[in-house]
Amino acid sequence: MVGGANRQRINPDQIPSPVAVQELDASVHEATPYLTSNRTVMPPHAATRFTAIDQGISSPRFMRLSTYAVPASDDVLAASGLPLALVVQPMADLAPEEEPIPVVDFGPAGPPRCERCKAYVNPYFQFVENGRRMRCNLCQFASVVRDDYFCNLDGSGRRMDVMQRPELLYGTVEFAAPKEY
Numbered sequence: 001m002v003g004g005a006n007r008q009r010i011n012p013d014q015i016p017s018p019v020a021v022q023e024l025d026a027s028v029h030e031a032t033p034y035l036t037s038n039r040t041v042m043p044p045h046a047a048t049r050f051t052a053i054d055q056g057i058s059s060p061r062f063m064r065l066s067t068y069a070v071p072a073s074d075d076v077l078a079a080s081g082l083p084l085a086l087v088v089q090p091m092a093d094l095a096p097e098e099e100p101i102p103v104v105d106f107g108p109a110g111p112p113r114c115e116r117c118k119a120y121v122n123p124y125f126q127f128v129e130n131g132r133r134m135r136c137n138l139c140q141f142a143s144v145v146r147d148d149y150f151c152n153l154d155g156s157g158r159r160m161d162v163m164q165r166p167e168l169l170y171g172t173v174e175f176a177a178p179k180e181y
Contacts, residue, residue, distance in 0.1 A: 021045075022045060022047065022048070025044060025045045025048050026048050026049070028041075028044075029044040029048050029049075029050040030048065030049055030050065033050075033051045033052065033053045033097075034050050034051065034052045034053070034059070034060075035052075035053050035055055036052055036053065036054050036055045036056070036057040036058065036059055036060075036171060037055035037056055037057055038055075042068060043060040043064065043068065044060060046060075046064065049095070050095065051095045051097045051098055052095070052098060053098075053099075054099070054170045054171050054172055055171075056123040056124075056169060056170065056171050057123075057171040058171035058172045059098075059171070059172060061089070061092045061094070061095075062088070062089055062090060062092055062172050063086060063087070063088055063089075064086070064087045064089075065084070065085070065086055065087075066082070066083050066084060066085040066086070066087075067082055067083075067084065070084065071084075101172055101173065101174050102166035102170060102173050102174070103173070103174045103175075103176060104166050104167050104173050104174070104175055104176065105175075105176035106149075106175070106176070106178075107178070108178050108179065109146065109148065109178070110175070110177070110178040110180075110181075111167065111175045112134065112143075112145065112146065112149050113143075114134075114136035114138070114139060114141055114143050115141060115143040115144070116136065116139050116141035116143070117136060117138055117139040117141065119136050119137070119138045119139070120167070120175065121134065121149075121167050121168070122137065122167065122168070122171075123167075123168050123169060123170070123171065124137035125137055125168075126157070127145070127151075127153055127157065127158075127159055128142060128157075129142070130152070130153060131145060131150055131151055131152050131153045131159060132144065132145055132150065133145060
């Protein structure tokens with residue numbers, strides 16, 4: 001055939017309706033809070049009204065990936081042709097039902113950070129060596145825990161004060177900046 005006349009046509013009935021997709025997403029997420037640690041439920045669409053409960057992973061209101069099926073290697077990502085991007089909106093408005101973002105003030109010393117990559121302490125830092133070191137979840141370096149932040153670990157290796165430390169509980173916190181910043 002000449003000029004591509006042999007191409008199969010797309011059946012319009014098989015194309016998802018954006019309105020139907022949005023209505024379905026709204027019916028799921030407007031009625032039930034979105035639990036940020038639930039990896040079996042896709043995050044709400046950007047235009048969907050929802051209430052998020054921060055369980056150690058930032059709400060998609062503040063950070064949203066372009067895809068939630070992240071390839072395991074750079075080769076697979078390149079072969080897929082999918083763009084991998086992160087949209088960050090730190091000052092997004094909360095839903096009226098959501099808890100306010102906790103503010104954590106470490107005084108002049110500032111928040112504990114990884115000595116190698118400078119990542120801020122977060123729920124995925126692992127405390128090791130009886131709480132004297134903290135292993136960064138980004139670069140795996142084990143930094144020394146400063147004396148004013150030290151806490152003993154329980155039998156499972158968790159800090160005893162984790163429930164009093166918003167920076168170890170929530171995916172989104174606001175750190176009060178020391179004067180040098």
